Each structure stands twice: as C-alpha cells, then as structure tokens.
Amino acid sequence: MTEPPTETALQKAAEHIQAGRLVAFPTETVYGLGADATNAEAVAAIFSAKERPSFNPLIIHVASAEAAERLVVFDDRATVLAEANWPGALTLVLPRREDCPVSRLAGAGLDTLALRVPAHVLAQQFLDAVGVPIAAPSANRSGTVSPTTADHVRESLGNGVDMIIDDGPCQIGLESTIVDLTTDTPTLLRAGGVTVELLERQIGEIQSTTDDDTAPKAPGMLSRHYATSIPLRMDAMELRDGEAMLAFGGRTLGPAPASCNLSRGGDVKEAAANLFDMMRQLDKPEYSGIAVMEIPETGLGRAINDRLRRASR
Secondary structure, three states: OEEOOOHHHHHHHHHHHHOOOOEEEOOOOOOEEEEEOOOHHHHHHHHHHHOOOOOOOOEEEOOOHHHHHOOEOOOHHHHHHHHHHOOOOEEEEEEEOOOOOOOOOOOOOOOEEEEEOOOOHHHHHHHHHHOOOEEOOEOOOOOEOOOOOHHHHHHHHHHHOOEEEOOOOOOOOOOOEEEEOOOOOOEEEEOOOOOHHHHHHHHOOOEEOOOOOOOOOOOOOOOOOOEOOOOEEOOOOOOOOOEEEEEOOOOOOOOOOOEEEOOOOOOHHHHHHHHHHHHHHHOOOOOOEEEEOOOOOOOHHHHHHHHHHHHHO
C-alpha cells in the first residue's frame, strides 16, 4: 500500500510500526525499510523481507542527538560531529548503553550501534509520530541497487512491505557516510552523503577500513553490494558490443544501445542523486553490460565510486 505524505498517512504508518509491521519511508539519502528497533520480531521481519544476512547490522534512526545519547555513549568526537552534521547524512558507530532498549538483532549482536538523525522533513515527522527508534536499512532486496523512489521500493520488495510513504525522489541519492568512533582514530566504514574531507576538518584524521564479509560493524561493508543483474564495468574508455553507457560530463564513448548521463556538467552532487535510478534504468537483459565512464575520486565522487566498485565485483 503506497500513500502520499499526508498527516493521515503518517498516523497510519505509526500504527503499522507500533503493531510490529514494516514501513518504507523516504530520507534525504535513500528510502528506508523501517521497523520498531526495540521489537526483535519486527527487526527480524526486516532481515526476512530483504533476504539480508543477520550478521549485517542495521542503522538506527532517531529524531535527535538527545535521543541518540539515550541509546549509546557519546565522546567528544561524537558531540562535535553530531552538532555539525545532524540532522544529516552521517551515521556514527558508538558503544551501546547497558540499558539500551534496541534489539540485539538490530546491531547484529555487537556491543555497538550505528545511529543517525535524518534531515528529511517527512522522516523527522515519521520518527516523531512513532516515538521509538527505527531500524531502517535501504528498502530493497539485500545486495541490489538501493531505492531512491517509491517505485524502486515496489519493484524490489513487492508485498514484503506493509506500507510505503511516497514523497518523491531522494535529494542526495546515496546512503549516509558511516564513521566508527569506537576506535582510537575514527574509522571510515562507508563513504556517503557527507564528504570525508568535511569530517576531517571537524575532528582531524579519519582512517579507512577494509571490506568485511563475515562480521561487518555497519552496513555497506560487504565486498559485493548494490549489484546490477548484468555486468557493470568502471572507468570505461570505450564501449564493448551491446553495452549500455553510464556517462559523466560533456563527452560520451560513442553510440550505445542505451545511455544515461549522471551529470552533463560534471557535477558529482548531481551524479550522486542520479546514480541508483540510472543504474536501474540501464540494468536490462537486452544489454550485455553497463560501461561507466570515469568519475573523479573527490568529494561525493568517492562515495559514487565506492558503490560502483562493489556493484562491479
């Protein structure tokens, strides 16, 4: 059931959450598949609907930094980052409080939780209406291209979700940046909607990490993720027979059976907003693959390339 973003729909969505059911809702990053994070059965339903491995933790969405501090232990770095970037596309991994009510399953049994405060107005209204922390990974089958519209959610999950709140395309179009603050030096677990360059200006050095296919501390760390059903090839300099083209900037690789341009003006912010939708448009069995032109490894380009690398494996 898809509903427009009305007050009635928000109340209906809150009732679904309180009854242990699943609601897909928009954020500024991607659409999330939400459930009451304190209800273990509801959290289990997320893993089932997404066909997601239970060792892969979920991001917990809350309405404010104050709500987050009731679940996890903040340090000075967390305070600085939260004040500068929340609400927004930043997720922080922090130690659980002993009395944290969030289901252990939501955190994959770890003693840490990944939390963020979304900036999307409707997401904020939704969190206020439900009054509980919401566990919400992207609203799609695990490992596939993330959803940036309500149509994407329907295509991927079908009847696996009880309600979808449709508020149009997501503004950023890439998942949140995830920073682990349980390490001596903050660790980047996933590049995303807030650039690492900005975060380093706020708290100093942030180290990188490697993929983890066995016990990831946060979403987006599996080596293969965001996958298309046909092969995807990065940094293409030419088109191969039958390939669709995902272009960037003012040039192309020549005639292709189908093509999309992430940003004709070479704007990585525009490219990020278009990425998942255009990947879906070109992911058709009549093409032999998707050739992606080079995208600069700066700012949001780093997050775009991260998604493309995982999709291409």
